[in-house]
Amino acid sequence: MSKGLPKRSEDYSLWYNELVKRADLAENSAVRGCMVIKPYGYSIWEKMQAELDRMFKETGHTNAYFPLFIPKSYLSKEASHVEGFAKECAVVTHYRLKNADDGSGVIVDPEAKLEEELIVRPTSETVIWSTYKNWIQSYRDLPLLVNQWANVVRWEMRTRLFLRTAEFLWQEGHTAHATREEAVQETEQMMNVYAQFAEEFMALPVVRGRKTENERFAGAEDTLCIEAMMQDGKALQAGTSHFLGQNFAKAFDVKFAAKDGKLDYVWGTSWGVSTRLMGALIMAHSDDNGLVLPPKLAPTQVVIVPIYRGEEELKAITEKANEFIRALKRVGVSVKFDDRDTYKPGWKFAEYELKGVPLRIAIGPRDLENGTVEIARRDTLTKETFELSSQPIEQKILDLLDEIQNTIYNKALQFREEHTTEVNSWDEFKDVLENKGGFISAHWDGTGETEDKIKELTKATIRCIPINQKEEEGECVLTGKPSKGRVFFAKAY
Amino acid sequence: MSKGLPKRSEDYSLWYNELVKRADLAENSAVRGCMVIKPYGYSIWEKMQAELDRMFKETGHTNAYFPLFIPKSYLSKEASHVEGFAKECAVVTHYRLKNADDGSGVIVDPEAKLEEELIVRPTSETVIWSTYKNWIQSYRDLPLLVNQWANVVRWEMRTRLFLRTAEFLWQEGHTAHATREEAVQETEQMMNVYAQFAEEFMALPVVRGRKTENERFAGAEDTLCIEAMMQDGKALQAGTSHFLGQNFAKAFDVKFAAKDGKLDYVWGTSWGVSTRLMGALIMAHSDDNGLVLPPKLAPTQVVIVPIYRGEEELKAITEKANEFIRALKRVGVSVKFDDRDTYKPGWKFAEYELKGVPLRIAIGPRDLENGTVEIARRDTLTKETFELSSQPIEQKILDLLDEIQNTIYNKALQFREEHTTEVNSWDEFKDVLENKGGFISAHWDGTGETEDKIKELTKATIRCIPINQKEEEGECVLTGKPSKGRVFFAKAY
Numbered sequence: 001m002s003k004g005l006p007k008r009s010e011d012y013s014l015w016y017n018e019l020v021k022r023a024d025l026a027e028n029s030a031v032r033g034c035m036v037i038k039p040y041g042y043s044i045w046e047k048m049q050a051e052l053d054r055m056f057k058e059t060g061h062t063n064a065y066f067p068l069f070i071p072k073s074y075l076s077k078e079a080s081h082v083e084g085f086a087k088e089c090a091v092v093t094h095y096r097l098k099n100a101d102d103g104s105g106v107i108v109d110p111e112a113k114l115e116e117e118l119i120v121r122p123t124s125e126t127v128i129w130s131t132y133k134n135w136i137q138s139y140r141d142l143p144l145l146v147n148q149w150a151n152v153v154r155w156e157m158r159t160r161l162f163l164r165t166a167e168f169l170w171q172e173g174h175t176a177h178a179t180r181e182e183a184v185q186e187t188e189q190m191m192n193v194y195a196q197f198a199e200e201f202m203a204l205p206v207v208r209g210r211k212t213e214n215e216r217f218a219g220a221e222d223t224l225c226i227e228a229m230m231q232d233g234k235a236l237q238a239g240t241s242h243f244l245g246q247n248f249a250k251a252f253d254v255k256f257a258a259k260d261g262k263l264d265y266v267w268g269t270s271w272g273v274s275t276r277l278m279g280a281l282i283m284a285h286s287d288d289n290g291l292v293l294p295p296k297l298a299p300t301q302v303v304i305v306p307i308y309r310g311e312e313e314l315k316a317i318t319e320k321a322n323e324f325i326r327a328l329k330r331v332g333v334s335v336k337f338d339d340r341d342t343y344k345p346g347w348k349f350a351e352y353e354l355k356g357v358p359l360r361i362a363i364g365p366r367d368l369e370n371g372t373v374e375i376a377r378r379d380t381l382t383k384e385t386f387e388l389s390s391q392p393i394e395q396k397i398l399d400l401l402d403e404i405q406n407t408i409y410n411k412a413l414q415f416r417e418e419h420t421t422e423v424n425s426w427d428e429f430k431d432v433l434e435n436k437g438g439f440i441s442a443h444w445d446g447t448g449e450t451e452d453k454i455k456e457l458t459k460a461t462i463r464c465i466p467i468n469q470k471e472e473e474g475e476c477v478l479t480g481k482p483s484k485g486r487v488f489f490a491k492a493y
Numbered sequence: 494m495s496k497g498l499p500k501r502s503e504d505y506s507l508w509y510n511e512l513v514k515r516a517d518l519a520e521n522s523a524v525r526g527c528m529v530i531k532p533y534g535y536s537i538w539e540k541m542q543a544e545l546d547r548m549f550k551e552t553g554h555t556n557a558y559f560p561l562f563i564p565k566s567y568l569s570k571e572a573s574h575v576e577g578f579a580k581e582c583a584v585v586t587h588y589r590l591k592n593a594d595d596g597s598g599v600i601v602d603p604e605a606k607l608e609e610e611l612i613v614r615p616t617s618e619t620v621i622w623s624t625y626k627n628w629i630q631s632y633r634d635l636p637l638l639v640n641q642w643a644n645v646v647r648w649e650m651r652t653r654l655f656l657r658t659a660e661f662l663w664q665e666g667h668t669a670h671a672t673r674e675e676a677v678q679e680t681e682q683m684m685n686v687y688a689q690f691a692e693e694f695m696a697l698p699v700v701r702g703r704k705t706e707n708e709r710f711a712g713a714e715d716t717l718c719i720e721a722m723m724q725d726g727k728a729l730q731a732g733t734s735h736f737l738g739q740n741f742a743k744a745f746d747v748k749f750a751a752k753d754g755k756l757d758y759v760w761g762t763s764w765g766v767s768t769r770l771m772g773a774l775i776m777a778h779s780d781d782n783g784l785v786l787p788p789k790l791a792p793t794q795v796v797i798v799p800i801y802r803g804e805e806e807l808k809a810i811t812e813k814a815n816e817f818i819r820a821l822k823r824v825g826v827s828v829k830f831d832d833r834d835t836y837k838p839g840w841k842f843a844e845y846e847l848k849g850v851p852l853r854i855a856i857g858p859r860d861l862e863n864g865t866v867e868i869a870r871r872d873t874l875t876k877e878t879f880e881l882s883s884q885p886i887e888q889k890i891l892d893l894l895d896e897i898q899n900t901i902y903n904k905a906l907q908f909r910e911e912h913t914t915e916v917n918s919w920d921e922f923k924d925v926l927e928n929k930g931g932f933i934s935a936h937w938d939g940t941g942e943t944e945d946k947i948k949e950l951t952k953a954t955i956r957c958i959p960i961n962q963k964e965e966e967g968e969c970v971l972t973g974k975p976s977k978g979r980v981f982f983a984k985a986y
Contacts, residue, residue, distance in 0.1 A: 027624075027627075029559070029560045029620065029624065030560075030564055030567065030620070030623055031560050031562045031563070031564060031611060031620075034560035034561070034562060035560070036557070036558070036559050036560065036624050037557055037558040038557055039555040039556065039557045039639060041557075042555070042556050042557045042558055043555060043556070045558075046556060062532040062535070062536060063532065063535050063536070063539060064529070064530055064531055064532045064534075064535045065529070065530040065535055065538075065662065066522070066529050067522045067523075067524050067527035067528070067529065067660055068527070068613075068644055068646065068660050069524045069527055069583075069660070070524070071523055071524060072590070072599065072601075073598075074523065075590075075599070076598055076599045082590075082599055086589070086590040086591065086592075086599055087589055087590070087591075088588070088589065089588065089589060089590050090562075090585045090587075090588055090611075091585060091586065091587040091588070091589075091590070091601050092583045092584060092585050092586075092613065093584065093585075093586045093587065093601065094583075094584040094586065095581070095582065095583055095584070095648040096579070096580055096581065096582060096584075096648065097565070097568075097575070097579035097580070097582050097584070097612075098579065098580075099579075105566075105569055106565065106568070106569045106575055106579055108565075108584050108586065108610055117601055118524060118583075119590075120561075120585065120613070127522065127523070127524075130523055131520075131522065131529050134520075140835065146532060150644075151561055151643075151644065153561065155588040155589065167560055167561050167562070169558065342633065
């Protein structure tokens with residue numbers, strides 16, 4: 001199965017595309033830019049959703065659902081918002097088909113034209129704030145902490161499975177607060193929730209930072225983000241959390257009466273992560289043999305493959321396997337026993353490597369005799385013979401899963417550290433970007449013009465101003481103008 | 494809060510609409526026919542989803558995700574399918590907005606017209622079978638057992654919250670099989686899964702049956718369904734499971750090689766339930782005081798309300814409440830302690846009645862002295878003083894929750910039985926329909942013409958031919974022509 005997977009070193013982009021398809025994660029559909037998320041890919045997304053949903057609820061949020069369609073006039077109510085999204089909107093103009101008079105098939109019924117066109121939501125601030133207007137009267141209705149799991153559509157011209165698709169799945173949190181401070185705090189909290197999720201579950205180290213004005217969300221006063229580093233040295237924005245100020249409250253006239261009776265506009269935030277995280281997960285850890293999954297997000301954590309000739313041997317191995325399965329399930333490990341006789345063990349080994357199953361247990365007749373099994377780790381591609389008498393199998397597996405989770409994280413962290421370079425001149429900047437990639441930590445004069453110029457010259461963008469930016473006097477790497485601290489540049493997905 | 498909720502006996506329809514809004518379940522949005530599912534309503538839907546999803550997985554299904562958009566030409570490939578859905582399709586024709594030249598705002602960019610219009614999925618058979626063509630080559634790829642949780646759009650002219658909305662949330666299962674028998678079995682299995690879910694979790698007794706040809710899904714060879722009875726004597730179709738024969742396989746050329754190498758078209762099924770179930774849940778059990786929720790689907794099963802004057806009393810009550818909360822959470826009961834001082838106990842009682850919380854525990858200073866609490870049941874609106882020394886509180890609550898679940902079910906079952914009438918003449922038919930409502934069990938001559946005629950005359954439709962239909966010679970209630978068994982008629986949502 002993994003035979004013929006392109007090598008990362010030769011064509012990273014092709015490697016990614018092929019891996020996504022061959023590991024049964026996703027594929028392109030008949031509709032331009034829209035993907036099909038296949039069962040195996042979706043099962044990983046479901047694990048992500050479950051953890052994120054739990055984290056959102058633990059921080060006081062509840063889920064709700066808002067309409068797919070947004071009246072065109074709503075989208076236009078916040079000026080910079082419509083500016084940001086107008087160029088990529090799917091527009092519904094009619095509500096009926098009919099048979100063509102000439103019998104040529106089904107056509108759009110021209111008489112079923114909508115009075116006002118509807119936009120398929122690219123994000124839901126406008127429809128949600130128009131709803132919040134009716135939900136919020138007084139300080140007692142605040143804070144309002146709502147999240148939505150939904151599909152959204154942005155008509156991208158160049159698409160890539162998971163990373164950039166016309167339709168994608170995401171969650172979007174939309175909160176309303178009585179004070180600026182509280183909304184700012186929420187914005188930061190959700191960036192931290194995302195960072196914690198990425199690091200703890202995806203084994204993906206991230207830089208927490210703030211977007212520059214150029215890169216800010218359309219309609220936000222401030223955009224916080226988490227940025228990850230992929231194995232090809234390109235950055236990937238993995239989640240954003242926006243402080244909306246009173247922009248949407250003003251656009252939709254959402255006011256509340258404070259304790260003292262005074263009316264004021266509500267303060268807002270919004271924050272989201274999407275199926276793009278699947279792309280990050282795949283690109284950060286996988287290798288030329290296939291997917292490498294962190295155990296905490298692997299749908300199957302352990303696969304047991306019997307090595308046998310004939311029914312007799314299979315029966316004895318199955319007995320042992322069932323014993324393991326019971327023990328592993330008891331401690332919450334997801335395990336699969338692949339006793340299909342239509343495939344050979346070698347084929348199965350390659351298949352589960354391609355699918356990124358963290359641990360493989362092989363049991364043969366000699367193992368039964370010796371009281372051993374062979375345990376193979378997906379992340380390091382190493383094997384060991386495990387003596388069953390040495391410790392309970394479930395303890396061994398739990399320890400290994402923990403170790404794998406940590407190893408994957410540390411490997412990614414080490415890669416990122418090796419690919420984060422401080423540069424102090426324009427030549428150095430270009431050289432590092434060209435020959436090494438990764439994050440470039442450099443001084444910048446703080447202007448959008450310089451940022452644009454650098455992007456134009458090198459395709460590198462400012463990924464973020466790190467939250468923990470050190471105060472440091474310096475000179476802008478391009479203009480030589482004064483700067484108070486370094487920001488992170490990179491080429492990005 | 495519940496003050497002023499209209500009475501069921503006076504205006505059932507208004508009662509329903511008001512209840513949905515006041516209990517914070519859903520509301521209409523700015524987009525015609527599209528609803529906002531509010532946090533409380535959504536939390537009930539999430540509980541339904543979780544149980545259904547578990548049941549689907551236990552029967553071997555996995556989730557996946559397919560595109561929102563369907564090319565117009567795809568929808569047309571199965572003749573009766575497009576016939577069934579063409580009249581209610583939302584159509585995307587453009588992919589960009591732009592600023593109007595006259596500065597009047599944002600308009601649809603006429604230059605960004607799609608080559609082929611896209612339909613917002615009303616159901617996904619076509620896009621899924623076009624995908625299955627690439628997934629299925631041989632018998633080894635079968636059965637393919639996939640489910641999708643998604644939003645769909647059907648441009649209904651008359652809409653009602655949850656019951657009939659332009660956009661709704663649902664799950665749609667789409668399976669592919671090597672033999673007719675296996676597909677038929679799957680169709681039946683999923684009807685039974687739905688029936689089990691309705692009865693066990695929603696406390697909603699249902700009739701399992703088969704749709705007549707007139708009422709069949711557009712593109713199916715056979716449609717099985719579960720039908721429930723609402724308190725106003727109208728029926729509600731709560732779930733359907735379709736045997737698709739080889740219709741979609743033929744439309745999308747999906748063939749497989751059998752073990753003997755012979756090529757044949759694949760057999761298909763599809764099955765779905767939607768947020769319509771929320772409407773059924775509300776209408777089946779609730780009363781003039783508000784929502785009545787079966788404990789198995791109640792987001793909060795128990796609310797504890799302190800009755801106190803001053804900090805001292807509250808402190809002592811809180812201590813006791815925390816003890817209960819720990820004990821209840823340990824046995825998996827969801828419990829909320831409402832110690833807000835901004836609302837009075839009476840207000841809270843009415844509020845939790847409106848929201849359908851199954852059990853309310855009130856604790857006052859005298860209770861603390863006496864070692865008692867007051868427990869109130871939402872379903873019967875009865876109260877009892879519970880002696881804490883008599884048995885552990887968590888056992889008492891678990892027993893009560895079970896009893897409530899059963900009581901609600903039995904009440905609905907009794908109502909349905911009282912509202913299921915065998916009739917043997919046309920006069921009787923009209924009389925029962927007019928004055929009593931409910932299911933009418935009557936003989937029918939088996940023709941679509943008679944069915945249409947009865948619908949035209951009375952608005953009653955054949956809800957189903959019951960699965961357990963008894964063989965019984967009889968005469969059609971309208972035409973007098975021979976019939977082999979009774980079918981269920983009703984007015985329906």
